[in-house]
Amino acid sequence: MLDQLKDSNMYGVSACRPEESGYACFYDQRLNAYIAGIFGAYWLHHTETVKLNTTSFGDQFSYLKRNVSEAARRIGGSQTPCNYSDMNICSIMLSELLGKSRVSVPGDISVPPTDFQVSELTDITEVPLIIQKNRITNEKDPEKRKILQQQYDDLKRKRKTVDEALQKIAERINASRALSEKREVTLTYELKVVAEHFRKNLFDWEKEPHVVTPSHLQVLVNLCELGLKVESRVEAMFDVSEEIEVEVEDHMMRQRHTYILKQVFGTGASA
Incomplete structure (x- = not known):
């Protein structure tokens, strides 16, 4: 830095x-x-x-x-x-x-x-969504357009999930103000520990670089700068990551169910 x-x-x-x-x-x-x-x-x-x-x-x-x-x-x-x-x-x-x-x-x-x-x-956080939306608009092939739309919806859903995950983490450690403040980094070691845990157990921004935005990272900074013990923040992240895993699995099951119904009964079917 x-x-x-x-x-x-x-x-x-x-x-x-x-x-x-x-x-x-x-x-x-x-x-x-x-x-x-x-x-x-x-x-x-x-x-x-x-x-x-x-x-x-x-x-x-x-x-x-x-x-x-x-x-x-x-x-x-x-x-x-x-x-x-x-x-x-x-x-x-x-x-x-x-x-x-x-x-x-x-x-x-x-x-x-x-x-x-x-x-x-x-x-810059809106650029990937705008680019993808333009791809959808410009695509003439219905099947390709459908795939692009799914990618767009998936990115928005994942960003929303990150929002909700950070909100749950903040609530668990009574640090709701971390969701709105803009603190500067001073506790670099604590931030490294918390950020690495977040990346490995919740959302890996190296594999999906457009999901986690600067505003999400700012919340991680705020959580560190509030002076709470690193262990409490990591524990909250671990609990939330388990909840998210269940939610993601449930979402994927619903998607598979919807896909099967559409294959059997046509495009108008839904779960």
């Missing part, structure tokens, strides 16, 4: 605060993809339109913080770039790292043109 940088001669910039999420932008209909994030878009625009040998890292960060924050605010969101560690590096020119400007820039321009605007801003 960048906020843990302590060494001199090291400098880092993040796209947002630890408790915030980012926003995608510039949706391409042909590709059915968002081709940038607002931080990356403004960073690239700035880098391509200023004289690198007269623009400092500090100048660039001021530009990014102002424009990224304003873009997010326009849609009622919040995304605030942050810089960390050795602030002396802020006075160093960008050319020290990036070399000469790739394009000819007139004069000593350290502020890029102001006519650049990002569009189609979307919370």
Whole structure:
């Protein structure tokens, strides 16, 4: 994590605060993809339109913080770039790292043109759902469209299950406020233990990266930062994981039952 940088001669910039999420932008209909994030878009625009040998890292960060924050605010969101560690590096020119400007820039321009605007801003947690929904809309084959719809419904169902699981965990340890707060990480060891237990026993975000969202991870951070014993949180997760296993098995049985009925009696049958 960048906020843990302590060494001199090291400098880092993040796209947002630890408790915030980012926003995608510039949706391409042909590709059915968002081709940038607002931080990356403004960073690239700035880098391509200023004289690198007269623009400092500090100048660039001021530009990014102002424009990224304003873009997010326009849609009622919040995304605030942050810089960390050795602030002396802020006075160093960008050319020290990036070399000469790739394009000819007139004069000593350290502020890029102001006519650049990002569009189609979307919370990154919603991007997988939007992309999948567009796939469903664009698919002509009924069978393929049905499969895509099932995948879409499955993702929404799993996200809802994560919501419910975290709510149950918070209720079991009398920590309901963890569901709404936005605390910063200070107890890194406790978070590692709790997050690993959550990943291994509840939802593995490595296998299903779109199910667990930043807001879910924020709840895990909050649960750790409340100062409760790690054992109590792990025990609550274990109990909830057993409940979820039963619910998932029941859901799968209902799906199989529905499938069999449809095969026997036609598409109008239901469990």
